[in-house]
Amino acid sequence: MTSRFEGKVAFITGAARGQGRAEAIRLASEGADIIAVDICGEFDSTHYDGATPADLAETVAAVEGLDRRIVASQTDIRDFDALDTALRDGVAQLGRLDVVIANAGICSAAMSWETTPEQWKETLDVNLTGTFFTAKAAVPILLEQGTGGSIVFTSSVAGLRGLPFLGAYAASKHGIVGLCRTMANELGQYNIRVNTVHPHGVETGMQPAEMMTLIGEHGATLGPIFMGSLPDPVSQPEDIAAAVAWLASDEARHVTGIQLPVDLGTLTR
Secondary structure (H helix, E strand, O other): OOOOOOOOEEEEOOOHHHHHHHHHHHHHOOEEEEEEOOOOOOOOOOOOOOHHHOOOOOOOHHHHHHHEEEEEEEEEOOOOOHHHHHHHHHHHOOOOOOEEEOOOOOOOOOOHHHEEEEHHHHHHHHHHHHHHHHHHHHHHHHHHHOOOOOEEOOOOHHHHHOOEEEHHHHHHHHHHHHHHHHHHHHHHHHHHEEEEEEOHHHHHHHHHHHHHHHHHHHHHHHHHHHHOOOOOOOOOOHHHHHHHHHHOOOOHOOOOEEEEEEEEEEHOO
């Protein structure tokens, strides 16, 4: 593996498992030290198991096994003061900040008009406000350093297409695209790049059971929207991590404000 991130530090949210863990391992394997946060808890609106402290410890062990440093904490990205403190503590220990990966997110499913107010609020608070808070905490540090940087927001195919049963999720992921585009314009003058990555189905454990029920009920009319054009039925976290690593690297130094699908070809249909 090349050392595209030698001497650099990456901040990753939702790092206890899934895409966040895969991103931490991928960047560490290429030389980065890691600041990792995850709530390691359950959410009221989701019906799959949340990450645990043991999951975060596994991420720590994997990064340290690559002979890289990692500063990890249980932090809720909806709590700006806690998130800001966790990031600044990590920078104080590791010396700098170069890459920001706002990956943490949740997903639940319902017909849009049947989404509860609580479900809507929790989804937007975690996915959109949490992404904004991540950037808000990181950008002043990058500006103070004056050495540029890369910010990657995890959106979704649902951030580019009106996927059924995911009204709150799609709204949050579309919002991330708008935030990315604005910040890419604002921060370009400081050589800070901002991009989004758009996975489709990824084998992470974030699989709302109610989603499968709804697809079954409306398969004849709405099921084809979820079809990809490649033969693999689902992506692996490492597939997304590879794309994020490229976006975060100097190989993509002239790439900002883009929406990069890693979607098995669903958006071509």
